């Protein structure tokens with residue numbers, strides 16, 4: 001008998017799901033990204049037990065038409081990418097068409113949605129990848145996802161989950177980053193019945209920084225806004241005197257996408273050499289706006305890494321943007337001394 005066999009579809013689904021959904025915070029990340037892509041201006045996230053037993057994400061976005069609902073849960077089903085060319089300039093947060101399929105494969109999902117222009121909404125349930133039912137429902141325009149009992153059918157995964165408080169902290173971290181990446185969207189987070197985050201959604205990054213990190217952090221920042229090689233860098237860096245003992249407060253967003261970028265980090269730190277004490281690290285909340293063609297976002301299943309077509313201009317833009325902000329602060333201090 002042949003030794004090599006194609007995996008059973010359901011097992012293949014579970015394996016694929018594992019790449020996208022690692023823990024409750026990955027579910028929250030994917031659902032909130034979908035809400036943003038749907039044009040929502042307000043998103044509420046509620047979790048119980050670290051998100052393991054219960055996650056609810058409600059948005060006021062476009063909603064999903066009844067006919068589209070079952071398809072939305074199929075792997076590689078998306079409304080965001082149609083052709084190969086589309087992959088070269090992705091402007092949405094999602095594009096892989098994998099999140100809903102992955103989440104539904106490993107949990108019990110309830111969806112309540114009403115699309116713009118539809119008279120009546122839909123209530124849909126899918127558990128372990130199997131459709132349970134679809135009913136009419138009255139609901140406001142927008143979408144609510146409720147995810148229950150994550151990994152109920154994959155016990156091996158449950159063992160890797162940390163304590164509820166740790167999982168809840170990871171969810172909080174994801175929401176902090178998403179809030180900072182989209183100041184025009186109001187984000188509310190209810191953690192075990194208690195509202196712990198509410199961003200105004202007024203488009204002002206500084207009010208988001210206030211809401212997320214508090215006053216002490218927000219008052220020790222220098223504004224950055226600089227364009228070089230067609231790359232705009234804007235946001236805030238810490239005053240040299242407010243540098244941190246580690247890199248945990250270095251946040252970068254590329255085209256409103258939460259990313260890790262070694263290049264941007266290196267440029268930030270290089271710009272602060274000489275002004276920040278050795279062994280201390282600048283904090284940053286910096287947005288980079290790069291031509292869509294200049295970045296490849298399709299590098300990582302969870303989409304946390306991006307690749308730049310050219311790293312050098314990105315380094316230069318961040319470096320000079322931060323240098324410029326630090327120089328302005330020096331000039332201001334100089335003026336103060338003179339007057």
Ligand code: ADP
Pocket residue numbers: 030034035038059061062063064072073077078079080093094095096097098099100101143
């Ligand atoms: P992707 O985001 O990569 O397209 P997903 O599996 O996350 O893939 O979602 C599948 C599709 O379901 C999306 O392309 C979108 O059309 C629809 N969708 C998901 N969530 C929402 C939402 N909150 N509001 C409106 N449409 C949604």
Ligand code: MG
Pocket residue numbers: 030033034093094095097099100
């Ligand atoms: Mg998505």
